[in-house]
Amino acid sequence: MSVFKFTLLSALAVAAVDTVRADSASLVTSLKTATNEVAKVNLLQDSDYVFDFFNASTGIASGSGGHAVAASVSNFPALVGQGVAMTVGFLEPCGMNTPHTHPRATEILYAVNGTLTSGTIGENGSRFVFNTISPGQATVFPMGSVHYQANEGCAPMTFVSAFNYEDPGTLSMAQRYLGLPPDVVAASLGNLGVEDVVGIEAALPDNFALGRDECLQRCGLTRGPQPSTQRQPRVAGNALPPPAASAASGTPRSSAVSPRTPVRTLTCDDEL
Missing domain, CATH: 2.60.120.10 (Jelly Rolls)
Structure with a gap:
């Protein structure tokens, strides 16, 4: 399959899902404002x-x-x-x-x-x-x-x-907890170090992950890389410190910042 066809099919699939979500949201709104149960039934198809x-x-x-x-x-x-x-x-x-x-x-x-x-x-x-x-x-x-x-x-x-x-x-515990401001997480863990916290958060697998080492060994499985797409979005209040943000984007981290150095809170103008 050509890249163009794959891209087109992917775009169509996303558009279809968005349409389903929009239709469901509209129907849910109508059902929640229906005057009684009979009105709800009349809004729904058998399927x-x-x-x-x-x-x-x-x-x-x-x-x-x-x-x-x-x-x-x-x-x-x-x-x-x-x-x-x-x-x-x-x-x-x-x-x-x-x-x-x-x-x-x-x-x-x-x-x-x-x-x-x-x-x-x-x-x-x-x-x-x-x-x-x-x-x-x-x-x-x-x-x-x-x-x-x-x-x-x-x-x-x-x-x-x-x-x-x-x-x-x-609420996925690891993703949400490590999505708090890194210096807050570091302090609550006994001042583990902000960059240590950032490194752990960056490696979090998605919520359905491979489990205990004993099971993997018994079943002849290896852990390997796992998807990490469910991390908490960052805004000004929980933003990564500048060196960690640079490291996350592939830019070498400055050695001038100690893992235990207090970090500032970024403003909306800072790039992550």
């Missing part, structure tokens, strides 16, 4: 009540360790006012859905065809909860708790998660 997890174009999160498809109010308008949402996850061998939280919903997860391990921590003072979930078993993650799931097997596995709110939200 609007069906969501295809195997052929979704939106609601997808992915990485080297697998991917998940989420059906929520943003891409499944029939959920407006229903108080439920669902995600289907596909974990590769040794894949991990890295630590995250759902700020607006409790999750119940069902293991379909493989065994996974899960860990959960709630609010300050609560203990760590660890479980092994076999096929046919389920576990619960309370709203707002930090939790993860890991496929400890050498074959792909699938899980299904249901939520008690139509817009549960997901």
